[in-house]
Amino acid sequence: MHYPTRHPLPTLEDRIVTHLSFSPATRSQLCEALDTSRTNLGRALTTLLDEGSVVPVRSNAPGRGRPTQLLTLNASAAHAVGLLVTRTSCAAVMLSRSGTVLASAHIVSPASPTLLGCLEQTCEALSASATSQGIDVSRVRAVGVGAPIPMGRHARVASDAYPSVEDVASVTGRWWQAVPVVDNTVRMAAFAEGLWGAGSGMSSFIYLRLSGGVGGCVVSDFRLVGGATGLAGELGHITVAGNDALCGCGKRGCVETLASVPALCERAGARDLRELRAAVHADDERALAALEGAARAIGYVLGSAALLINPKAIIVAGEIVDAFPQIKEDIAAHMRAELLPVMEWDIDVVAASLGPLGAAQGCAYIAAHPSGDEDADRERTPHRGGATASPGVGVRAGGEHS
Ligand SMILES: [Zn+2]
Structure with missing residues (x-):
């Protein structure tokens, strides 16, 4: 799917919901406030009433003719x-x-x-x-x-x-x-970053998650790119030269075998991320070399991807970025070495800003x-x-x- 990462213009249903979130209103009041016809309003309201998002409330004014039907949001209804x-x-x-x-x-x-x-x-x-x-x-x-x-x-x-x-x-x-x-x-995580997070307002960015595996995603011209069969953005399985480690995908040499949490820990001789962090802080040579190797491999892959789509930013996420925030700078330096020096690229490497x-x-x-x-x-x-x-x-x- 090519999901748009820009908020679409609000539909009439959306505008009704926004209006009613401030106070209940009658149909006439809604028509006037939203500048729409009774017919269009009725059509949109049918949807909202059917799905239970909006409910009618009868407001009885004694001795003043026909009761008026007020419409209000059903605030406790899950949508x-x-x-x-x-x-x-x-x-x-x-x-x-x-x-x-x-x-x-x-x-x-x-x-x-x-x-x-x-x-x-x-x-x-x-x-x-x-x-x-x-x-x-x-x-x-x-x-x-x-x-x-x-x-x-x-x-x-x-x-x-x-x-x-x-x-x-x-x-x-x-x-x-x-x-x-x-x-x-x-x-899904990249899409959320595009709508509300570090990629908000950016027409093009690459999202890379360094976690149990290495997952990638590309946003181009405000669309989350799916490709012909929905598989675009598998950056974690690009082969890195000089690496022949067997990847979980069945291939050898993928960047995932250098930069996922398990791969990085294994190369550093650490049992888990906590141990790896302690080793890096103690300037353990093997741990530092593993981290540098991961940053170099990621930088190489991102540089190649950047040549293809010219992103505004690279958004990196995952436990490795959380544990070693400075890896962003190392990745950026290696990535820039892959770009054409005669052109101005101006690509930021930033951390994701949304949680799970x-x-x-x-x-x-x-x-x-x-x-x-x-x-x-x-x-x-x-x-x-x-x-x-x-x-x-x-x-x-x-x-x-x-
Ligand atoms: Zn692989």
Whole structure:
């Protein structure tokens, strides 16, 4: 999917919701305030009343003729759910129609060893949080899921090592009926950075996450680039010269074998990130060499990617960036060495500014805001019904919540 990373112009539904978030209003008042016809207002209100985001309140004024119907926001009704599952933590949010976070959950080190188990635990935690606050979850219209697997809309994964989109849908379906929009965790996090974080207002940037693996994503001309089959941005699996370590993807020499948390710890002779940090602070030569090797490899990959899309910035995220903030400068120096010296590039390397809950919010936003790419995507895929694109499952639920 090519999700737009710029806020779209508000629809009439959005404007009604914003207006009612300040105070209840009658239909006549809404028509006047929003400068729209009774017919258009009625159409937009039908959607909002059907989904339960707006509710009528009868205001009886004794002895003054017909009672007036006031419309108000149903502040406790959940509209969208966002779920973000990574190998090390999970986050979830539940949003109202106006985008307010009604409930959230954050699980560090989820108990289950499987992705679906982690997803289940996350759904359960979010549901419990919503129930304890008396939130009405019967009207959830949109569910977005970020999972650490290559499952862009048109991705065809040549492996059964990952759960399918149908598997994901069967888990979320036990809590919320809406067909989930599923995409890769890194892409969801990058999308959120583009909307509200370090990439806000930037037309083009590269997002790179250094965590259990190395995941990348490209935003070009305010669009999260998916490519022909949803797999664009797999920067972690670009081969780095002089490296023949076997990668989890089955290939040798990927940057992930130098710059993921497990790879970096192994090369530094540390059992975990805490030990690695202690070794680096103690100027341990092996640890410093491993960190420098990672920065050099990442800089090389980012330099090549930058030549391709000319980004405004590189946004780096993940536990390695959190543990060693100065790695940004090292990465930037190595990246600049790959760029053409005769041209002015002016590319900043900055840290991501949103946490996992922000990324989960991105999942909910994507699900609740179907983009105009639907028709184009339909044209591109005349043969629906493949392993990961069967009708009604695993694709954006545009018809479900419009
Ligand atoms: Zn690889």
